Amino acid sequence: MSELLIAELTKIRTLPATWIAFALTVLGNAVLGILAATDLVRVASANGEVAVGQLGALMLAPAYVFIAIAVFAAGTEYRGGQLRISLAAMPDRTRWFGSKLAVSAVVALVAAIPAVLPGLLVQHGAAGDLAFSSTAKDLLALLAGYLLLSLVGFGFAFLARSPVTPLAVLFILPMLASTALGNLLPQFVKLLPHEATLSFLGLSADPATTLSRAAGLLVLIGWALLFVGTAWTLIVRRDS
């Protein structure tokens, strides 16, 4: 088993996109953390000027850069014909997919710590709340959010057979939802991955599309299971 894990880790490590996405997330979160903490910049909105820290969707934006790590890990199997080599080298597809999933999840979890921690500390520091328990609680919630969104993207990339489609869809969907669609179908919109993540993190702005934190987490877990499970079933069954 370990050899499959090592091989999949090498794939992720030797992909430039991994490091670009990681660096951009660290940077994005740090900048947003500083803006939120200092309240230097305010953003115009329908409700007048709003502090950056109040804009949950903006605060979550770096997560969509971050999930590119897992999305590329999965989607690049369909670039240059890599999947054929993977399956020829590791023909037990259940073991292979399981290994790839495990490595991608652990990488997402471990990389998320330095990606979110600086921004989080700046915000907590500015609020004068660096107590271990509250900071740790927020950190764990963010890590869970980043991990679960990454898994949604990972499964989606296998279904789409590309890294591009899942990134585009996951990024555009929240924008659509925040406009016309969101107002028409709030019952539906609040179940989308993005809105569920905002609810879970307590960053949701619009009460009409807000779930309880626990419900948000459950919905997000549901999405991750759905995408990963469908991808796993397809990989085991379909021709390469």
Next chain:
Amino acid sequence: MIEVAHLTKHYGGRAAVDDISFTVPRGRVTGFLGPNGAGKSTTLRILLGLDRPDAGTALIDGKPYRDLRYPLHTVGALLDGPGSVPERRAVDHLTWIAQSNRIPRRRVHEVLDLVGLGGVAKQQVKKFSLGMGQRLGLAGALLGDPEILVLDEPINGLDPEGIRWVRTFLRGFAARGRTVLLSSHLMTEMADTADEVVVIARGRIAAHGRLDQITAGHPSLEHVFFALTGDQGPEW
């Protein structure tokens, strides 16, 4: 030894491969020959466990490929290019493949040198020419020092020097008692390379035997190919 028995595969109702059977003996280079669309790649993909047959079996030393634990020590394959993500460096591409089958890292550099890519190991694969890509694919196939090589149109994109190198390499490989199955849509390519040929046309085996026996009594290889497959091809 490779044994293909009554193999059938349909794509959307059409048979790509229709009840074909043949064996590939040890110590020989066997050419798998047929015009484009004859079913060569389909057969090789099934042999490597990548596609599922609708009926029949393809076995490697008596086992389905998917039952091999570390398959690269038994079978090396080149299908349709190196299979590397273009943004990856050549050495990294071979490294993960080696790791997946517990092949020592020094072997990565050995095969890169063997195919003449030692000097460009740290370049991204997207900078490679078609011929360099084929060489990288071959390096990947050789990583596990396998007993069996399965190569789908390996000559494609190679320059004359590369073609000569592949030919010499495969002859030497088979002379050491190992097994080579290589496909081509060009009969002429087989002339100095293959001992045996399996000719496939429209998903069925048209001929199978020693190259010299199959060509006996015909004025040229092209005539044989045409007579067997009804395909003149644009190449001649």
